[in-house]
Amino acid sequence: MKIGELARQSGLTAHTIRYYERIGLLPRADRDHARRRDYDASILTWIEFLGRLKATGMPIRDMLRYAELRAGGAATEPERRRLLERHREAVRARVATLQDCLLVLDGKIAGYAGSSERTNDDDAINPRPIHDDERHAVQRQQRSGSPVARPARAR
């Protein structure tokens, strides 16, 4: 299978596939006699799993870690498991946050009743810690040692 075909089947662009190979998320592809990438269909399974990790907000560096462990063979399975378990917890937490926010949205929408009854705005329902951007929530939970230590802001 050529890269174009894989792109079609995976939903990634050829550019992205090459990028993933470059950074190590995908194994270096076999080449045909003309040095073009020639894929086995089995790669789709891996790409699909990567898609799940991405869809759940795992940063590339963590997917990379998982990919490396995978390449390291069966001995790394316990660690891979731990990695996924930690990630699962992060995702669960995120789902909880989203559901919490949905309640707020519901309340707010109800405030804009029927076609317009109340003028009330700004009502905060269900207060809870905010500004914990979910895009980074996973990282924060999973990253242990950052390369350049961040100032550990109070927040």
Place this chain on the structure above:
Amino acid sequence: MKIGELARQSGLTAHTIRYYERIGLLPRADRDHARRRDYDASILTWIEFLGRLKATGMPIRDMLRYAELRAGGAATEPERRRLLERHREAVRARVATLQDCLLVLDGKIAGYAGSSERTNDDDAINPRPIHDDERHAVQRQQRSGSPVARPARAR
């Protein structure tokens, strides 16, 4: 309330608060005699709501739209409502996706049984459309006309 105090109470940094004001997410703050921002506690309610929108993945440009509508008075309420309703749907869809992915994770983790029983890898459970990165899912649903038309790639 000075910006530092607001930062402490809201969980944002002073830098971010100024940035939000600059782009229009926060109304221009009143200044004291020394031209320093002086906030009323009521701003916290708005920041908290913005936090909810952010936590649910709404891009800043949409929050901005909402903020503009809000400034436009009661006449804009129906549109504000529609905006929130659309967003709510996007969030619900995201929750569904995450839950779907959680099932896959559960299966994968179960595959790395007890402390190590199977060597099985790569098992794709519960296949479904992937590579629909949630970070952008909301935008795609909500954006109507993009400034520079994107090539509308097949994907």
Place this chain on the structure above:
DNA sequence: GCTTGACTTAGAGCGCGCTCGAACCCTTAG
């Protein structure tokens, strides 16, 4: 033989949402 078009590489550029630095201003405590 020539065109078409999918492929190759290296590397630059982009959109997002901050985040920070520089240089300066003002107030307050000692």
Place this chain on the structure above:
DNA sequence: CTAAGGGTTCGAGCGCGCTCTAAGTCAAGC
């Protein structure tokens, strides 16, 4: 009077995850 410590503006820089350009190679169809 001085120094600390918060505030101000403007604009540059960053981390992420792509996304695209340029210049070239190769193979198949007419």
